[in-house]
Amino acid sequence: MVFIRTKRIKYNMGVLCEVETFKDALVKCHELLEDDKLKNRGVEVSESIEKLRGFLKSLIDCAAEAESYEQLLTLFQRIEISFNHLKFVGFAGKLLDAVQIIKPSTARHRSVLKSIPKPLSRTGHDFLWSELKDAQRLGYEEEIVKATATFQLLEVAVLAHTKEERNPISTLRRSMGDRLPEEYFAELLAGWTAEDVLKINLENKGFDCDLIGADKERNILFVRPADMGDYDLKVSRRSERYFLEVQRVGKLSKVRRGNRIGKVKTTLKSHKYKGGSDPSKVLVLWIGKTPSQISQQYRRWFGKIIFIPDVKNNPDIEFEDDQIFLPSSLLDYSPYWENFKNLPQEDVVNFLKV
Structure with a gap:
């Protein structure tokens, strides 16, 4: 096994929160790449994704003993990176972005949440957001945060992937155009909001209503099936x-x-x-x-x-x-x-x- 030492990396301490929250967000990023989580988004686990999971696990293990950011940075500067994980070091900024998205109360986390009402406001449907049930609004917020962080992580895996591997987010990236991932996902949520509000109203009138189609589980799909319903x-x-x-x-x-x-x-x-x-x-x-x-x-x-x-x-x-x-x-x-x-x-x- 070949090991090398990482170079000293300077972090902007102003964007970091309490160290335990940072460590928890790192664990949650690793969980986003679990087999069942990716399957729910239509993504098959590739060799590059497995390697990225291994890299994140090494960071989690390294950070476990840190009780302050000073200790955390010291441990990260001393970490030994395997040759298989070396490619990911160059994308530390994008990995950190995923962590910032997952961490509550960060500017990056808030910017993702602020993207939700924009498509509704543009078409004049912003009133629908308040007509959702509280649990639905919370579920949408959690989903767009997780989907955006997952997309950032998969972009790292893709950037470091081998030519023989299939890019699981190529079609999604083309569909996004020049939009940020959270902006694209917010468009999907806006459509779901209209469906859910109409469903709530019809159920209140005594109808039986069921969501049907590929997105009925309200998971943002990265690879959409041929038959969306x-x-x-x-x-x-x-x-x-x-x-x-x-x-x-x-x-x-x-x-x-x-x-x-x-x-x-x-x-x-x-x-x-x-x-x-x-x-x-x-x-x-x-x-x-x-x-x-x-x-x-x-x-x-x-x-x-x-x-x-x-x-x-x-x-x-x-x-x-x-x-x-x-x-x-x-x-x-x-x-x-x-x-x-x-x-x-x-x-x-x-x-x-x-």
Whole structure:
């Protein structure tokens, strides 16, 4: 076994908290890379991930006896790094970032949490956050923190991986573009928030509701399955059942020319309307109360929730690529969310039926 001594590393003591909290965060980072945790994110354990786990374990063992940061730094400066773990030393900054994300009350931890409401605010749906149950809000906060820290750790593993290994986060990284991981994950949470708030309201009306689809467990997936599911919610009462696909609307405009003149258009990914052949599928378009990217000339539709049963066969609805075209009358006669919340079950069924 080949060993070398690490160079002295200077840490900004201002960003570090009580040493036991730091050590606990280091342990939690190691736990994020456990087989079952990665499996829940669709990631298979590779040789590089196993080596990174070994490196983190060596840091945990080294730090165990430290009772102060001075002792911790001294121990880290004396640690002997195996040749297999040598690559990870060069990415100490990214590893430290993962630790800072996990540690409560750090600026990095808070910045991750602050990313959650931004997608909701942009589409005018920030009011939904307060309509979640306390346990759901807490669960979302914990999930985005863990997912962001895990992503940082996997980036270290990928940077040090061999060419023969498959990169488990390559597709996810391309999807993120120039966004930070927490910004990308916050978009997912915003969609879940809309689904969960609608589910809560329907259950309060006496419907039986179940989350369906690949993300029903509310784990942020790094490797998404080929079949993500065609519906978000299954809504039932007695012998009736309806499958709902929920979409927040952040952009909206009227068609000014062509054969669709006068219709309202908005962005809608093609899988949202192409997926699922069940005639009881209902597309739910939810316009925010204060959307920043929709002109004030359409403010009469702000806060409306639109139900479109059997959307694929609706003669008044048209699709093109990733856009949907609706008659303005459909929006005019759709309920505002504040009114919908108080509707009895029978009235809601009328929106779900063809």
